[in-house]
Amino acid sequence: MRTPLGLVALTLAASLTGSLVAPSSADTADRAEEAKYRWSTTVVDADQSFRGLDAVDATTAWVSGASLTDGGAAKVFLTTDAGATWQDVSPPDSEGLNFRDVEAEDALTASVLAIGEGEASRIYRTTDGGATWTETFRNTDPKAFFNCMDFSRGGKVGLAVSDPVGGKFQIARTKDRGRSWTVLDDRRMPRSTGEFNFSASGDCLVFAGRNAYFGSGGDVARVYRSTDQGRTWAASETTLPTGEAAGVFALAFRTPRAGVAVGGDFEAPDDGTDATALLRRGNRWTAGGDLRHLGEDASWSRGMLLVVGQGGEDGGSSISRDLGATWTRFSKAGFHTLDCYGADCWAAGGDGRVGTVRIG
Template identity: 25%
Template sequence: MKKSTITYLLFLISLATSGQWNTIPLPTAASFRALKSFKNEIWMGGTKGTYIHSKDEGITWEVKQVPGAENLDFRDLIILNEKEIILMSAGPSEKDAAKLYKTQDGGQSWEIILHIKEPKYFFDAIAWDHKKGIGYLLSDPIEQKFVLLKILQNGSKIEPINLIHFPTLLPREAAFAASGSSLLWMNKKLTIISGGGHYARIFQSLNANLTSWEITHNEIQADTSSGYFTIAAKNKNHFWVAGGNYLNLNSSEIPIIETKDGGKNWTPIKSPLPNNYYIEKVIWSSPYWIVTGPAGSYAFHPKLSQWKKLSESHYHNIITTKHKIIGVGAKGQIGYFNKSELQALFFPKK
């Protein structure tokens, strides 16, 4: 099957008022969760094997489909450089959905670099060490133990990591593959956040080969549809973790928590979200923390201790670029929020 390619030029003259998400009209009904940026490059991945690419921070876009991946749902991706990208398919291996694809020519062609056919695999997220060119692929637990794979040589070699000393998981505990952000590599340590069990928990590695781990947080009750969904770093010491219940989008008993010592100690943030809801993604876009979920998106200014709602939005995932916040969601919902308008929300002109 030939790849279908559609290129669109978007004139960034918006009729939206200040402080609004601006819709990017693209010809796709796919739902998107995978989203990453690198310099001016933006990549998105979604259902039906669909991916979207911009080389110029969203002025022009290409909508494409990976041949043979029409039944797959891409929920995370890694941008290695301008030409090399890895797409992660999230789905049960029993349905032939546990796959990684890679392009070495900017999306002109794709190859499968990992295809697991053994049962019980379901990929959740990828974390990447760009300095060493090494990645870590997290899969759902098998026999109550997470599965972790190491991606070497930019995807040329993939090998399992033996989690010898990993804490026993709770019944039904797992990582959510919502926005590909249940895994964080920082300070030469890997952090995994969980849900689905009786408690939402945080695990952190203790050694370089990732064989030993400890639980650094286990105080928040959860259930099969709730827990922690997303972790993000402001710097090497300051992280936020957020989540909720994906069956209850407008309410959440899962607080946003933070660490300021690299993950050793966690506490609820001092200025909680005014309308606590299901949060699927959190990012740091200096000087703001920004959270999003299908029920809406908010920005938080730490120095002002203020939250501002970013108009109506229903995005699963967001990323920051030089001038914009980019959002993706269900049924082809794609948009951007100008950072200059974000600043105007907190510092309106008199």
């Protein structure tokens, strides 16, 4: 919700006359949450910007990223001791790649997506905890740019989404747990001229039960839903901002028909107004509560919603106890990506940082 102009004038007048302004209710709520939850943060590799994350359980997680050094190697790291130590399990010959998404079954089996135009979009898979990797997909369309992927519960079916080619989003699918991928026919995909995905956090495409969803931005901010493993899709508009760097950045679902879309505008990273939208039933997205930072990723933990965002001077981590209607920022620490397993939440971001916090 935008601040009424009259309230801005009153606040300015108070400051000019030297009046003391009481802390806002938002500031008070923030401090109350800050006292409850604090990120425990470690730097895994300062040369990496992490945007891929999958928390397998309370002790096992994978993160993936890209080098902050031009032409440097993209890395994948694995922990099996709740983040006390991290092992570099990166695929070989990853110089210049950008691993924006990682999806894992357990401590041994995972797939990682490299994003980019043409052949820069690739998927690698390991079944031995990263000791060896197999390239299972390489994009051959020079106009395609794959952004994120996810697997259904059980891991048999997986989908990856590319920015539109010829005015329609492209979907790659696996039906054998990621061993092979096929780009699907797009004839029944809605027209999407002027739209694109954001590979902000690896969660622009997610499964929720048998449904799959992905978000878009650009000329319109929409959420697409498929009930048939990616063969057909229906699009619904959201209330999130639109623009060249604005739209839906990530999705998180509590049930197959109830969830949250988060995003914002990377050109206005300190503005969290209208940065969340809610799906409570059916296919209609309504405005959620405003954030005090970008919403790059979201996750559910014990019936509560967490959102993280890293950008501008006012990033942070926020929590909602009313299904996204209102939010309080419990930390000014910002991250790009987030995943919770029960009460244990993991986050990762720039400068190789990984954080953990327990929600309860």
